[in-house]
Amino acid sequence: MTAHHSRLSPPPAAAIPASHERHSADSQAIRDMDESFTQSIFRCEALVAHVDLLIVRVHQHLNHIRPAAEANIVQATNLSTEHRKLLAARQWRLLLATDQLEETDKQLVQMKTTVLDVVVRAKSIVEKLRSGGPVTQAVMDEFINLTRSVTR
Secondary structure (H helix, E strand, C coil): CHHHHHHHCCCCHHHCCHHHHHHHHHHHHHHHHHHHHHHHHHHHHHHHHHHHHHHHHHHHHHHHHHHHHHHHHHHHCCCCHHHHHHHHHHHHHHHHHHHHHHHHHHHHHHHHHHHHHHHHHHHHHHHHHHCCCCCCHHHHHHHHHHHHHHHC
């Protein structure tokens, strides 16, 4: 019975080679990086979906503001000087809002492009980690560079 018990218990620490401990630690580090990147990928994909919604809303606002600005131009011909000044001020605000929304649209599209690039790079690293091959210095450098670029 003692022999049976000794087969179930782990070998003494001295019997485990140091390379096995290092491999186990490396494996855990790879699993941790895999999990971290997988979670980051999900968050980035959710961010892209949110940015897409924002882009749609910006376009809806632009589609509402442009006709209003054009309508103001038509109305201006039938108004007194005082009303034309008020309408011109409104027209200026509408044009400014249109410019700001167009700039916001450009920034959102750029953000989406950046996040999609991060997702592609993260998926590439995850695939390399899951391939079972050694984690090379190049993969580690890619991991570090991606982490730095995301935190900026």
